Amino acid sequence: MYEHFFANPGTLLMGALTGLIFGFLLQKAHVTRFSVIAGQFLLKDFTVLKVMLTAVVVGAIGIYGMLLLGLLEPGQMHIKNATLLGNAVGGVIFGIGMAVLGYCPGTGVAAIGDGSRHAIAGLIGMLAGAGVYAEVYPSMKSSILGVGEFGEATLATATHLSPWWFIAALAVIAVVLFLILERAETRRAAAG
Amino acid sequence: MKNPISMPRWSPYVVGAGIGILSWITFLWMGEALGTSTTMVRANAAIQGLVAQDHVYNTAYLAKYAGTPEAPKPLFEWQFALVVMMIVGAFIAAKLGGSKFREHVPALWEWRFGRSRVFRYVAAFVGGAVLLFGARLAGGCTSGHGISGGLQLAASSWTFFIAMFIAGVATAFILYGWEGRKHV
Numbered sequence: 001m002y003e004h005f006f007a008n009p010g011t012l013l014m015g016a017l018t019g020l021i022f023g024f025l026l027q028k029a030h031v032t033r034f035s036v037i038a039g040q041f042l043l044k045d046f047t048v049l050k051v052m053l054t055a056v057v058v059g060a061i062g063i064y065g066m067l068l069l070g071l072l073e074p075g076q077m078h079i080k081n082a083t084l085l086g087n088a089v090g091g092v093i094f095g096i097g098m099a100v101l102g103y104c105p106g107t108g109v110a111a112i113g114d115g116s117r118h119a120i121a122g123l124i125g126m127l128a129g130a131g132v133y134a135e136v137y138p139s140m141k142s143s144i145l146g147v148g149e150f151g152e153a154t155l156a157t158a159t160h161l162s163p164w165w166f167i168a169a170l171a172v173i174a175v176v177l178f179l180i181l182e183r184a185e186t187r188r189a190a191a192g
Numbered sequence: 193m194k195n196p197i198s199m200p201r202w203s204p205y206v207v208g209a210g211i212g213i214l215s216w217i218t219f220l221w222m223g224e225a226l227g228t229s230t231t232m233v234r235a236n237a238a239i240q241g242l243v244a245q246d247h248v249y250n251t252a253y254l255a256k257y258a259g260t261p262e263a264p265k266p267l268f269e270w271q272f273a274l275v276v277m278m279i280v281g282a283f284i285a286a287k288l289g290g291s292k293f294r295e296h297v298p299a300l301w302e303w304r305f306g307r308s309r310v311f312r313y314v315a316a317f318v319g320g321a322v323l324l325f326g327a328r329l330a331g332g333c334t335s336g337h338g339i340s341g342g343l344q345l346a347a348s349s350w351t352f353f354i355a356m357f358i359a360g361v362a363t364a365f366i367l368y369g370w371e372g373r374k375h376v
Contacts, residue, residue, distance in 0.1 A: 001241045001248070001258060007269040014222045015273030021214055022226065022274065023281025028199075028289070029207035032282055034298040039376035041364030047204045052338055054208025055215070059343030062216040071220065078225035079346045080331045087337075087351040090330025094352070095359025097323025099367065101316050102298065104334035105327065106228040108320065109275055113282030115293040121313040125320025130232040131240065132321065133328040137253035140329060153347040166345050178205070 084148030
């Protein structure tokens with residue numbers, strides 16, 4: 001186990017570089033702060049949604065654009081299997097835990113670098129949670145994970161529509177939502 | 193114009209676009225998608241392996257990432273390096289922005305549950321354990337599903353994201369109520 005602990009240095013260097021940039025960006029948006037994430041769930045501070053939705057729209061245009069241009073092969077996608085009951089139940093459990101901790105795994109790890117001490121307790125909890133899941137995995141596999149299996153389905157393949165319809169819809173929703181949010185925030189700031 | 197590196201905070205749209213572009217790079221040149229929660233499983237396997245290697249290899253979900261005694265897989269791989277360096281990246285961003293931020297008990301938490309550090313740490317531990325369990329059941333977290341899966345339009349990821357958001361909002365209002373909005 002430990003004699004083969006590390007992947008090759010090139011892979012590690014690329015992962016490290018990506019992590020450095022990812023952590024840097026998360027801190028600069030202040031989504032490494034408990035108050036920002038709790039503020040999102042209390043529907044007061046929409047920073048988290050702004051970051052995520054922008055990342056998804058920009059990312060989608062690039063990835064599907066590269067597919068279209070042949071720069072990226074369909075085999076180079078990383079679509080996770082749809083086990084819809086597991087995705088939904090797991091999502092609910094995740095949301096509950098995230099509201100209590102005030103971080104998700106990525107922002108929680110970055111929060112440690114940003115000066116959050118209680119995020120360290122959260123990280124230790126995450127490691128423990130991974131162990132608990134590993135112990136009960138066989139029973140999950142034979143129950144929840146078998147319901148609603150659709151393989152590597154996307155919204156496009158499931159509906160037989162072009163992915164660009166969804167990307168365009170997402171972009172429009174994002175822009176409209178952002179305009180509404182910015183206006184409301186300007187008005188609130190003016191009201192003091 | 194002020195140097196953006198030393199600005200304490202950037203526009204969320206700039207950061208979001210940056211993460212989107214970072215995804216292009218990882219897909220195209222690294223053959224990887226941004227994610228973080230699988231690393232918690234690998235780290236758990238590495239820690240358990242110190243005292244009980246057999247148990248790791250005999251536990252199906254850990255063996256998925258640790259491999260077999262004959263053909264072990266590297267536990268410290270691309271995403272593990274990413275997760276470790278996220279701490280450093282956030283630290284550099286905070287210091288360059290002039291931040292002196294340090295937090296043991298968040299203000300909102302203190303208003304609702306008091307200033308006890310021990311209670312906050314225990315709650316953070318439990319919250320972390322619960323969310324990671326959920327992430328593994330769902331097959332990803334806010335980065336793997338929320339961003340990487342979302343941008344690929346994956347059915348699994350959008351299901352996760354909507355469920356997660358609704359549960360998070362409901363839990364936050366149960367914990368803090370409408371009054372809590374004054375403290376964030």
